[in-house]
Amino acid sequence: MKGNEKTKAAKNRDMISYFSWESAMILLTIAFGCLLHFTYEWSMNNPIAAAISAVNESTWEHTKIAIWPAFLLSILYYIKTKPRFSNYCVALGGLFSTIIFIIPTFFYTYSGIVGAHFLPIDIVIFILAILFGWYMFFCLIAEKNSYSARSVILCVIFDLAVLAAFLVFTYAPPSWGIFLPPAVG
Numbered sequence: 606m607k608g609n610e611k612t613k614a615a616k617n618r619d620m621i622s623y624f625s626w627e628s629a630m631i632l633l634t635i636a637f638g639c640l641l642h643f644t645y646e647w648s649m650n651n652p653i654a655a656a657i658s659a660v661n662e663s664t665w666e667h668t669k670i671a672i673w674p675a676f677l678l679s680i681l682y683y684i685k686t687k688p689r690f691s692n693y694c695v696a697l698g699g700l701f702s703t704i705i706f707i708i709p710t711f712f713y714t715y716s717g718i719v720g721a722h723f724l725p726i727d728i729v730i731f732i733l734a735i736l737f738g739w740y741m742f743f744c745l746i747a748e749k750n751s752y753s754a755r756s757v758i759l760c761v762i763f764d765l766a767v768l769a770a771f772l773v774f775t776y777a778p779p780s781w782g783i784f785l786p787p788a789v790g
Contacts, residue, residue: 625685627743630678634735636673642667655775662786665778667727668708669771671735675700676768679742691757696745698760701767703741707734709783717735722787 606784645651645658657673659666679700711730716722752760778784 606740626682628741630675631684631736631739633678634671634674634739635732637678638670638731638735641670641673652776656772660775662733663778663784664709664712665784666710667731667775668705669775671704671708671731671738671770672701672767675704675735675738675742675771689751690754692748693745694757694760694764695748695752697739698763701764703738704734705767707737709738716787741747 641658643658645654645660645701648654650660657669661671676697679693679697688696708730711733712722714725715726715730774784
C-alpha cells in the first residue's frame with residue numbers, strides 16, 4: 606500500500622470510529638433514558654434513585670431522564686476522545702439546551718393542538734430531543750475556533766445550573782405545570 610492510500614485508509618477508520626462513538630452516545634442515551642423511566646419505581650421509591658430517575662409522569666421528569674444519561678455519556682465521550690475542554694463545556698450547554706427546549710415545546714404544542722397526549726408520540730419526541738441534542742453537541746465540540754474564556758465560564762455556570770436544577774426540583778418541585786403529571790382524561 607502506498608503512503609497516500611495508508612493515510613486514506615487510516616482516515617476512513619477514524620471516521621468509522623467517530624461515527625460509531627456518535628451512534629453509541631445516541632443509542633445509549635435513549636436506552637438509559639428509557640430505563641431511568643422505571644428505576645425509581647423499581648428501587649421502591651429510593652430517594653437516591655429519584656435524583657436521576659423519573660419520579661412522576663411530568664414533562665420535567667421526562668426531560669430529566671434524557672439529561673442525566675446524556676451528561677454521564679458526554680463525560681465518557683470526553684475521556685475517550687479528549688476534545689478541547691472549552692469545546693466540551695460549550696457543547697454540553699448545547700446538548701442540554703436542545704433537550705430542554707425540544708421535549709416541553711414539542712409535547713405541549715402537539716398535546717395542546719390535539720387535546721391529549723399519546724405514548725408513541727411522546728416516545729418520538731424523547732428520541733428526537735436526544736438526536737438533535739447530540740447533533741448540537743457534536744457540531745459544537747468539532748468547532749475549530751476557540752471559544753472565549755467568558756463563553757466557557759458562562760457555559761460551565763449554565764451546565765452546573767442545569768444539573769443543580771434537575772436535582773433541586775426533583776425533591777422540591779414548584780407547583781408549575783411542567784412539574785405536574787399531565788391530566789388524565
